[in-house]
Amino acid sequence: MSRFPWPVPYGWFAVAWSAHVSRGGVVPYRAFGRDLVLWRDERGDAHVHDAYCPHLGAHLGHGGTVSDCELVCPFHGWQFDDSGRNTCIPYSERANGKARLRRYPVLERNGLVMAWYHPNDEPPMWDIPAVPEFGEAADWATPVCRYFTIDTAWQEMAENGVDAAHFRYVHGTAEVPILEEYTPDGFRSHMRSKQFFVTPRGNVEGRIDSDAWGPGFSVVRFSGIVDTMLLGCATPIDEDHCEMRFTFTVRRFADDRATTSVGEAAINEISRQLLEDKPIWEHKVFVDRPALADTDGPFLQFRQWAAQFYVDAT
Ligand code: FES
Ligand SMILES: [Fe+2]
Structure with missing residues (x-):
């Protein structure tokens, strides 16, 4: 079951x-x-x-x-x-x-x-774009790959993106992201958010902007401290287990060593966040009618978008 x-x-x-x-x-x-x-x-x-x-x-x-x-x-x-x-x-x-x-x-x-x-073998209904930063773009570093498996359903992980409040409690960030826009758009969706990072030089404004092409492919751009791009690819192993493949690249600095060390720090931070979410995801239940705060993110809009990807096998 x-x-x-x-x-x-x-x-x-x-x-x-x-x-x-x-x-x-x-x-x-x-x-x-x-x-x-x-x-x-x-x-x-x-x-x-x-x-x-x-x-x-x-x-x-x-x-x-x-x-x-x-x-x-x-x-x-x-x-x-x-x-x-x-x-x-x-x-x-x-x-x-x-x-x-x-x-x-x-x-x-x-x-x-x-x-x-597709459970009924329907042919592909959309395409996946080539993302230039992961191709020939010379000012982006060689991609770095990270792989995770998580004992939960795809939707539970994907919902993380619209859940601003958990950043403070699960990820210990001083500031939570401010969601400026969440737009479901057919099989695609777009999220625009900004976040203040606390650094020794004071607060730096950063952005996290993400675009999804269906449930399995998201392009996330982080900017502010280091320009980082992430291809977040969730793949259901079955109804309640997922793989997650992260492919990262960072914008090159003049100095290769700085690119590597700053890039690694950014990549480790994003990967650490996934490992912080993992125990929550692996033990929680799905609440169909959640008791939300008025300041919670657009959970219901996200869930409506996600629902289009489920069809019963005939
Ligand atoms: S050829 Fe006999 S099982 Fe595949
Ligand atoms: Fe998270």
């Missing part, structure tokens, strides 16, 4: 950092409440399929291999192409037209392999 009332949401979700899936590599993976296989063909394209071979059920992620651009089952050598179709049975003249592996659409952008999940 899930602790939460929601199924796995649909959308684009990060399943790996590109650099972690080598050409010809095959790895087992679990997400969306399903056992999956993630592989990269000899051309360099990444693929995600359901893990179990339709022949006799071997897990293709454990011992499967890549032959050219096809995935080969370790049990009896059947081959599957990138659409999941069986193309060859090595001990038969004919392939089996009915043997199909479910395929998940994949895109690779911003150093991430992302898969589209």
Whole structure:
């Protein structure tokens, strides 16, 4: 039984950092409440399929291999192409037209392999942008990756963004962010906030602005002390467990050593905040009708936005 009332949401979700899936590599993976296989063909394209071979059920992620651009089952050598179709049975003249592996659409952008999940296999309904700061932009440092798993549902983590008050109690910040704007916008949403940081040089005004493309991809810009960009990618392992992939970059200083040390401090601070939230998320319950303060953030608007990503499997 899930602790939460929601199924796995649909959308684009990060399943790996590109650099972690080598050409010809095959790895087992679990997400969306399903056992999956993630592989990269000899051309360099990444693929995600359901893990179990339709022949006799071997897990293709454990011992499967890549032959050219096809995935080969370790049990009896059947081959599957990138659409999941069986193309060859090595001990038969004919392939089996009915043997199909479910395929998940994949895109690779911003150093991430992302898969589209929809419980009813609907095709992708939006795209994921290339974020220039994570590409060729010369004034941004080499990205840094951090990975976490959290025993909670996606929505519980995502709600953190509109919860200004918890910053003081969970994260010990002297000042809480002031939410200037929260705008649900179809499958996207935009948040603009400012926050005062207490520094030895006095209070510095900073900003935290974030834009989401569905449940699995958010771009967050921190400015004020150090310009930092974060790709926050939550991926549901199942209804009540999530992965979180953080990819950071900071704007370069003239001096490389300063870039590294200041960047690390900023990245550690943001990562520490996630670890502070983790025990709250892992033990709380969902309150459907919360008793809110008049100064609490736009929880109900957020929840309405989140609700669009849930559909029952038919
Ligand atoms: S179980 Fe995969 S080829 Fe037999
Ligand atoms: Fe938090």
